[in-house]
Amino acid sequence: MSARNHKNWLAKPPVESISSECYSSQEIFEQEIKNIFAKVWVPVIHKSEIRNKGDYRTSQIAFENIIVVNAGDRIKAYRLYDARYQISGTLEAPIVTSEPELYCEVKHGGMVWVTLDSNPTQSVEEWTAGAFDCIADAIDTEELEVFHYHKAVIPTNYKLWHDTNSEFYHDFMHYFNRVTGFNDEYFARKNIAFDNGHVNVSSFTVNYTEFAGATDRGELSFPNLPPNQWYMVDLFPGFNFNLRGSAYRSDSVTPLGPNSVLIEFRGYGLLNDTPEERQQRIDHHNTIWGPFGRNLHEDLLGVTGQGVSMAPGTERRNILHGRHENETIHDEVGMRHYYSEWGKYLDIDPYHMVDK
Numbered sequence: 001m002s003a004r005n006h007k008n009w010l011a012k013p014p015v016e017s018i019s020s021e022c023y024s025s026q027e028i029f030e031q032e033i034k035n036i037f038a039k040v041w042v043p044v045i046h047k048s049e050i051r052n053k054g055d056y057r058t059s060q061i062a063f064e065n066i067i068v069v070n071a072g073d074r075i076k077a078y079r080l081y082d083a084r085y086q087i088s089g090t091l092e093a094p095i096v097t098s099e100p101e102l103y104c105e106v107k108h109g110g111m112v113w114v115t116l117d118s119n120p121t122q123s124v125e126e127w128t129a130g131a132f133d134c135i136a137d138a139i140d141t142e143e144l145e146v147f148h149y150h151k152a153v154i155p156t157n158y159k160l161w162h163d164t165n166s167e168f169y170h171d172f173m174h175y176f177n178r179v180t181g182f183n184d185e186y187f188a189r190k191n192i193a194f195d196n197g198h199v200n201v202s203s204f205t206v207n208y209t210e211f212a213g214a215t216d217r218g219e220l221s222f223p224n225l226p227p228n229q230w231y232m233v234d235l236f237p238g239f240n241f242n243l244r245g246s247a248y249r250s251d252s253v254t255p256l257g258p259n260s261v262l263i264e265f266r267g268y269g270l271l272n273d274t275p276e277e278r279q280q281r282i283d284h285h286n287t288i289w290g291p292f293g294r295n296l297h298e299d300l301l302g303v304t305g306q307g308v309s310m311a312p313g314t315e316r317r318n319i320l321h322g323r324h325e326n327e328t329i330h331d332e333v334g335m336r337h338y339y340s341e342w343g344k345y346l347d348i349d350p351y352h353m354v355d356k
C-alpha cells in the first residue's frame with residue numbers, strides 16, 4: 001500500500017462507510033429526536049416493575065416526561081406535564097394533567113412499549129416485524145420478572161451502543177467470549193435482517209465451563225431452548241435484547257445529546273423461579289453483565305473511547321461498514337441494514353453524504 005498523507009486519510013474509502021458526523025452533529029441529533037425517537041415504539045419498562053394497581057414508573061422519550069401506570073385492568077401511559085402529590089398521611093399517586101393517553105402495548109416477554117406518535121401506523125407486533133420470533137417461545141411461554149436494574153450515562157452517541165451490539169468483531173475484546181465462544185458454530189452464526197431496520201443474530205452453543213470458575217447453564221435454560229444458547233435481537237433505533245441461556249437482558253437507550261446517552265439495563269428471570277434458581281440466574285447474569293462482570297463494562301469502555309474520538313468538534317472520519325462475510329457473525333450486514341433505515345428517517349443517504 002502506498003503512503004498516506006492526511007488528505008488521503010480523509011478521502012472516502014472504496015467500501016461502504018459513513019461519516020463520523022452521523023455521531024457528532026448537533027443538527028443530526030435534533031433531527032433524530034424529532035424524526036425517530038418521537039415516532040417509534042420504545043420499550044420503557046417491564047410490566048413486573050408495576051405489578052400492583054397504582055404502581056407507576058416515570059421515564060423520558062425524546063425529552064418528554066412520561067409516566068406508565070398499572071391501572072388495574074391494563075397498563076396506561078401518559079405524558080407527564082405536571083405531577084402533584086397529595087399528602088394525606090401517606091404519599092399517594094401523582095395526579096397527571098396530561099390527556100389523552102399515549103399509545104401503550106405490552107408485548108415480547110412483558111415489555112411495556114410506548115410511542116409519542118399520536119397516530120401510529122403499526123402495532124408493536126407489526127413494527128418489530130418478526131425480529132423476536134427466534135426467542136418468542138423462550139420469553140413468552142412463562143412470565144418473566146426483572147431482578148436487576150442499573151443505568152449508566154455514557155459520553156458517547158447512542159448509535160455507538162447500537163453498533164457495539166451489532167458488529168461482533170469487537171468480540172475479540174472480550175476475554176470471556178474468546179474463551180467460551182469462538183467455536184465453529186460461533187463463526188457460522190448469521191445476521192438476519194428484518195423490516196424497519198431490525199436484526200437478530202442466530203444462536204450457537206457457548207462452552208461456559210471453558211472459563212475458570214464458570215458453570216454450565218443448561219439446567220436453567222429459558223423455556224424451549226436447547227442448553228447454553230445465545231440469541232440477540234437488535235431493534236432499531238438502539239434497543240437490544242440478549243438471551244444467554246439462563247438469563248435475559250434488555251437495554252433501552254435514551255439519547256441526551258450527540259455525545260451523551262442514558263442506557264438502562266435490566267436482567268430477567270422467570271417469575272416462578274425458586275429462590276435457589278433465582279440466585280443462580282443472578283450469578284450467571286452478573287458474571288457477564290453485572291457492573292463488575294466480564295462483558296458489559298468492557299463494551300461501555302469501548303463506546304466511551306469511540307465517543308472521545310467522535311465528539312462534536314472532532315475532525316470528520318470515515319467509519320467503515322465494508323466487511324462482507326456471507327452475512328455471518330462478523331459481517332457488517334446488520335450495520336448496513338440499520339444505517340440504511342436510519343437514513344430514511346432523516347432523508348439522507350448515510351453512505352453517500354456530501355463531504356463538508
Ligand SMILES: [Fe+2]
Pocket residue numbers: 164170171174295299
Ligand atoms: Fe461486546
